[in-house]
Amino acid sequence: xxxxxxxxxxxxxxxxxxxxxxxxxxxxxxVRNYQARNFMREMKLGDLGFFYHSxxxxxxxxxxxxxxxxxxxxxxxxxxxxxxxxxxxxPLKTGVTLADIKADGRFDEMALVKSSRLSVQxxxxxxxxxxxKMGGL
DNA sequence: GCCAACGTTGGC
DNA sequence: GCCAACGTTGGC
Numbered sequence: 001x002x003x004x005x006x007x008x009x010x011x012x013x014x015x016x017x018x019x020x021x022x023x024x025x026x027x028x029x030x031v032r033n034y035q036a037r038n039f040m041r042e043m044k045l046g047d048l049g050f051f052y053h054s055x056x057x058x059x060x061x062x063x064x065x066x067x068x069x070x071x072x073x074x075x076x077x078x079x080x081x082x083x084x085x086x087x088x089x090x091p092l093k094t095g096v097t098l099a100d101i102k103a104d105g106r107f108d109e110m111a112l113v114k115s116s117r118l119s120v121q122x123x124x125x126x127x128x129x130x131x132x133k134m135g136g137l
Numbered sequence: 138g139c140c141a142a143c144g145t146t147g148g149c
Numbered sequence: 150g151c152c153a154a155c156g157t158t159g160g161c
Binding site for chain 2: 032033034035115116117
Binding site for chain 3: 139
Protein backbone atom coordinates (compact mmCIF):
# COMPACT_ATOMS: atom_id res chain seq x y z
CA UNK A 1 0.00 0.00 0.00
CA UNK A 2 1.41 3.34 -1.05
CA UNK A 3 0.24 6.91 -0.72
CA UNK A 4 -0.02 9.65 -3.33
CA UNK A 5 -1.17 13.18 -3.92
CA UNK A 6 -3.32 14.28 -6.85
CA UNK A 7 -3.29 17.95 -7.71
CA UNK A 8 -6.12 19.65 -9.51
CA UNK A 9 -7.16 23.17 -10.23
CA UNK A 10 -10.69 23.30 -8.76
CA UNK A 11 -12.07 25.29 -11.70
CA UNK A 12 -11.05 22.38 -13.95
CA UNK A 13 -11.87 19.41 -11.72
CA UNK A 14 -12.85 19.88 -8.09
CA UNK A 15 -13.30 17.66 -5.07
CA UNK A 16 -17.07 18.19 -5.30
CA UNK A 17 -17.08 16.89 -8.85
CA UNK A 18 -14.99 13.92 -7.75
CA UNK A 19 -17.42 13.16 -4.92
CA UNK A 20 -20.35 13.38 -7.35
CA UNK A 21 -18.84 10.49 -9.32
CA UNK A 22 -19.26 8.25 -6.28
CA UNK A 23 -17.78 4.76 -6.20
CA UNK A 24 -17.63 4.64 -9.98
CA UNK A 25 -14.74 7.08 -9.79
CA UNK A 26 -13.23 8.95 -12.67
CA UNK A 27 -10.19 8.85 -14.93
CA UNK A 28 -7.37 11.07 -13.75
CA UNK A 29 -6.76 12.05 -17.34
CA UNK A 30 -4.99 14.91 -19.03
CA VAL A 31 -1.61 14.37 -17.41
CA ARG A 32 1.13 15.10 -19.98
CA ASN A 33 4.17 14.82 -17.79
CA TYR A 34 6.42 11.78 -17.69
CA GLN A 35 7.21 11.92 -14.00
CA ALA A 36 3.55 12.12 -13.08
CA ARG A 37 2.69 9.33 -15.51
CA ASN A 38 5.42 7.10 -14.12
CA PHE A 39 4.00 7.49 -10.63
CA MET A 40 0.56 6.52 -11.92
CA ARG A 41 2.06 3.39 -13.47
CA GLU A 42 3.32 2.43 -10.01
CA MET A 43 -0.09 2.72 -8.41
CA LYS A 44 -1.97 -0.36 -7.29
CA LEU A 45 -5.66 -0.93 -6.67
CA GLY A 46 -6.52 0.28 -3.19
CA ASP A 47 -3.66 2.78 -2.89
CA LEU A 48 -4.81 5.98 -1.24
CA GLY A 49 -4.16 9.58 -2.14
CA PHE A 50 -4.77 13.13 -1.05
CA PHE A 51 -6.85 15.37 -3.30
CA TYR A 52 -5.24 18.81 -3.49
CA HIS A 53 -6.76 22.01 -4.84
CA SER A 54 -4.08 24.13 -6.52
CA UNK A 55 -4.13 27.78 -7.57
CA UNK A 56 -6.69 29.74 -5.56
CA UNK A 57 -7.32 27.34 -2.65
CA UNK A 58 -3.97 25.62 -2.22
CA UNK A 59 -5.16 23.01 0.24
CA UNK A 60 -5.64 19.29 0.66
CA UNK A 61 -9.36 18.70 0.85
CA UNK A 62 -10.00 14.97 0.75
CA UNK A 63 -8.90 11.39 0.40
CA UNK A 64 -9.24 9.27 -2.73
CA UNK A 65 -8.60 5.64 -3.59
CA UNK A 66 -7.16 4.16 -6.78
CA UNK A 67 -9.99 2.12 -8.34
CA UNK A 68 -8.35 1.24 -11.67
CA UNK A 69 -4.66 0.81 -12.40
CA UNK A 70 -2.84 2.60 -15.23
CA UNK A 71 -4.40 2.35 -18.67
CA UNK A 72 -4.50 4.43 -21.86
CA UNK A 73 -5.67 8.00 -21.24
CA UNK A 74 -8.96 8.18 -23.14
CA UNK A 75 -8.49 11.86 -23.94
CA UNK A 76 -5.63 11.13 -26.35
CA UNK A 77 -4.61 8.55 -28.97
CA UNK A 78 -0.99 9.08 -28.04
CA UNK A 79 -0.03 5.82 -26.33
CA UNK A 80 2.63 7.51 -24.23
CA UNK A 81 -0.05 8.81 -21.90
CA UNK A 82 -1.70 6.60 -19.34
CA UNK A 83 -3.76 7.30 -16.26
CA UNK A 84 -5.44 5.64 -13.31
CA UNK A 85 -9.01 6.04 -12.06
CA UNK A 86 -9.72 7.35 -8.59
CA UNK A 87 -12.80 7.61 -6.40
CA UNK A 88 -13.52 9.85 -3.44
CA UNK A 89 -13.28 8.15 -0.03
CA UNK A 90 -13.86 10.92 2.50
CA PRO A 91 -13.25 14.64 2.94
CA LEU A 92 -10.84 15.99 5.52
CA LYS A 93 -12.71 17.54 8.43
CA THR A 94 -10.59 20.64 7.99
CA GLY A 95 -8.58 21.39 4.88
CA VAL A 96 -4.81 21.38 5.28
CA THR A 97 -3.38 24.33 3.40
CA LEU A 98 -0.03 24.61 1.70
CA ALA A 99 0.73 27.41 4.15
CA ASP A 100 0.01 25.04 7.07
CA ILE A 101 2.30 22.44 5.58
CA LYS A 102 5.12 24.89 4.92
CA ALA A 103 4.81 26.45 8.37
CA ASP A 104 4.89 23.05 10.11
CA GLY A 105 8.55 22.36 9.39
CA ARG A 106 8.18 18.57 9.20
CA PHE A 107 7.37 18.63 5.50
CA ASP A 108 10.42 20.33 4.03
CA GLU A 109 11.27 17.21 2.03
CA MET A 110 7.72 16.67 0.79
CA ALA A 111 7.23 16.73 -2.98
CA LEU A 112 4.39 19.20 -2.56
CA VAL A 113 6.88 21.68 -1.09
CA LYS A 114 9.93 20.82 -3.21
CA SER A 115 8.34 20.11 -6.60
CA SER A 116 5.43 22.48 -6.67
CA ARG A 117 4.64 21.90 -10.32
CA LEU A 118 4.41 18.11 -10.21
CA SER A 119 0.73 17.18 -10.49
CA VAL A 120 0.90 13.58 -9.29
CA GLN A 121 3.36 12.80 -6.55
CA UNK A 122 4.22 10.26 -3.87
CA UNK A 123 3.51 10.81 -0.17
CA UNK A 124 5.40 8.93 2.53
CA UNK A 125 3.57 6.96 5.23
CA UNK A 126 4.74 9.49 7.81
CA UNK A 127 3.53 12.45 5.78
CA UNK A 128 0.24 10.67 5.23
CA UNK A 129 -0.36 10.08 8.94
CA UNK A 130 0.62 13.60 9.95
CA UNK A 131 -1.55 15.32 7.37
CA UNK A 132 -4.54 13.07 8.08
CA LYS A 133 -4.27 14.12 11.70
CA MET A 134 -3.93 17.80 10.79
CA GLY A 135 -7.08 17.37 8.71
CA GLY A 136 -9.01 16.11 11.73
CA LEU A 137 -9.20 12.41 10.80
C1' DG B 138 -2.03 39.39 -12.80
C1' DC B 139 2.81 38.60 -12.53
C1' DC B 140 6.71 35.96 -12.60
C1' DA B 141 9.82 32.10 -11.57
C1' DA B 142 10.56 27.36 -12.34
C1' DC B 143 10.58 23.79 -15.15
C1' DG B 144 9.36 20.53 -18.90
C1' DT B 145 9.06 19.98 -23.83
C1' DT B 146 10.03 20.91 -28.54
C1' DG B 147 12.64 21.58 -32.49
C1' DG B 148 16.60 23.45 -35.04
C1' DC B 149 21.22 22.68 -35.76
C1' DG C 150 22.90 15.25 -28.52
C1' DC C 151 22.87 20.03 -27.17
C1' DC C 152 20.62 24.11 -26.21
C1' DA C 153 17.61 28.02 -27.03
C1' DA C 154 12.90 29.14 -27.38
C1' DC C 155 8.63 28.49 -25.90
C1' DG C 156 4.54 27.08 -23.23
C1' DT C 157 2.51 25.83 -18.92
C1' DT C 158 1.96 25.54 -14.10
C1' DG C 159 1.22 27.28 -9.77
C1' DG C 160 2.62 30.20 -5.82
C1' DC C 161 2.33 34.70 -4.36
